Amino acid sequence: MKILIADDSRVMRQIVIRTLRQAGHGGHEVVEAENGRMALEMVQSESPDLVLSDWNMPEMTGIDCLSALRASGSQVPFGFVTSEGSEDMRQRAAAAGAAFLIAKPFTPEAFDEALRTVL
């Protein structure tokens, strides 16, 4: 399985990869994008099985990326990993077609629970 991680912070991409490993999901192929626009392009070029995306990114936000994906017909499973976990954000994420929203700071257990809904 291939997972696309979209975050403008290299630190956070590293932490997400490490947490995937700690959650027992270390065997998957990982590709990385630095913003929503790059993620949008890489969904076409890399055909990931899952996108894990930050919300707030330069160039294109995660929610705009998700909306563009759904508008183009892509149904790739998409989850947010973001520092903002308010009910308003969760509702916006779900309305746009996200499978889950993991709020930072997160634990391996939270990752495992969320990923089990789509893997």
Place this chain on the structure above:
Amino acid sequence: MSVIAPELTDLQAVVEEVWSTFVGYEHPLCVRQVPAGTPLDSGVWSGAVSVTGEWQGAVTVELADDVAVAISRVMLDVDPSESLNDDDVADAVGELVNMIGGNVKSLMPGPSALSLPAVAAGRAVFPSDAHEVARLDLLWTNQPVRITVHTPGSPR
């Protein structure tokens, strides 16, 4: 009366949760007793995010240089023998303030939007119309860590 600032206990809980999750429990964060307005007297890195919308404010993190470098190594999982460049430290400090700021935003009335983090090697300087509404002075490995929340306008 509308809420204008996060409770200090909530801010401390947010900081401790973020810190323990991404930096670890090995060294505790301790409260540092200093008078309001005391500048940090060592070289620091600073990062800030702003929140705009129903609640408006800015969350700032200032870290002693040694703290900024140490947490960057932990967050990036970089071996002590490997060197870090300023981009790595800026990235780690930015992500730290992004997480703390995002959680503070979630404590306050919404809807609102969180900015991307701005990071600098140096002390944070605030505009004259910014009013400090919460401040946490902490020590980590005996080095200062400061988190402040500012809102625009005069104190109420």
